[in-house]
Amino acid sequence: MSTSFRWPNNILLVNHTNNVLTQNILYPFAFDEVACRKVGFGQTPMIHMWRHMKAFVLGMRDWKLPKAKEGVAWLQQQGYDVMVRHSGGAAVPVDKGVINISIILPKPIGEINIHHDFEIMYQFIKNTLGGFSREINKGEVIGSYCPGDYDLSINGFKFCGIAQRRQTKSFIVHAFVVVEGSGSDRAALVRDFYKIAVGNSDEFIEHPQVEPTSTASLSELTNLNSVDHFVDQMKKYISTEANIFEQKFESNNIEIDNDEILDMMERIKSRYREE
Template sequence: MSGRIPSPFYIQNSGDNTLVGDILFPFAYDELLCRKVGEGAVPFVHIWRHEKAIVLGLRDRRLPHADRAIEWLKMQGYQVGVRNSGGAAVSLDPGIVNISIVMPNPDGRLEFKEDFELMYALIRESLDKLGMEAFKGEVAGSYCPGEYDVSVNGRKLCGISQRRQTKAFIVNAFVAAEGHAFRRGELIRSFYEVATGGDPELDAPRVDPATMTTLNEAGGRGATVRTFMRALAVTLSEWGGTIGRHPDKPSMAELEQMTAALRNRYDNASPAES
């Protein structure tokens, strides 16, 4: 991988409006198009936002009191879902820009770091257009921590995860552009306090809200959801992408069926609560 997406590819920017309803809907969309890309359809990049949701990782769902924590989130009006990629819990709202890169993998290779590098290159080049310098490396105390955390001024604003199929893969990223990073961190920390029952021995992130930031906080008023999405579009166009909806987009019936399948497969992955 040379840090580029094979051309031609489509840039589908759904981020001008925030999604409402089932948070697994955009994941189902990407999952279905990933299958089609694996069958020979052209790659694509999906940019989207959601109004109010918490997306969990599989290990979060397996915490002993996860059901109780999920109900607590739902009572506060959050959509909750378990994604089919790696990583841990993240908070989504209109200030978070989500990015999915969907690419073929005809040889079934397992060099996942190259795919993470691709997403990092996209974000780094886009932030450079806003006069901001991005770094990668785990930010201790952040939520959804990982080797490919993206940070500015030492604080995290982006996490990256991946979903692999037999002949294609999806690299996902959330980028905190605006909003209240500290409040998001407090919310995720509280989720883990409930989901673990306060047991410090369990395998759950130890979240320090002060480790998180947003583009707006780090770069001033010039860095917003809109300016970041424009920078993304420019970078992707420079890479050879074409703005527009993918011609092989799934039908509504396919989307509803896949959304239900994802929820059944991943939301029921936890052991019974003690």
């Protein structure tokens, strides 16, 4: 790794990819928030992996668009569960072909290096996919949804975006990885949401200018053809770096009470208004 980062000796892998979530999309984000606090106070560092059947995650700037509520209503009519996240980034669709990964680690005292945090996830994805593509590039992909300096791409097509969330004693680096299905269909959905959310204003309103041809899935770009295949490769990589202990998402052994997660869901939800 090009950074000075070393994986902790022990990593708890909370893997929920085999049981696709259908519940409130706020749940896994609230889980991460609570888990991050626990890791900051000494619990084992964690990798949390999950999928959702059909959801759409907005950034705070998306929620402030003039017709955002109309855009959300349009998505809900199509069966999408919609939320506004408080980490960085813009609109992202998540479904059973998209793996969401959160790396949750303690923060070294007195150290603030956001690029270092992003680099951890970049190297994690790059090493996981090392046997499938020689080049995993980082850098903004023009025309992609949720664009950023740490877009990950193959042959110019974005397949992964990275965001981060910092607490006082710990931090989360989150990535969505488009593994199966059509990347362009997902990008078209985001483009159409923005068309509605921006409305017919004559004024320029800043938002991502999404082009469907910017995005592709790993199954379209490589011979890695399934979520299970990706998870297997990820486990092989991380087991070379640390001792991993895999537990089910609902396990009581992760020392997180469900009431804590429900309370955090309400806190996240209170940061924006749904009516």
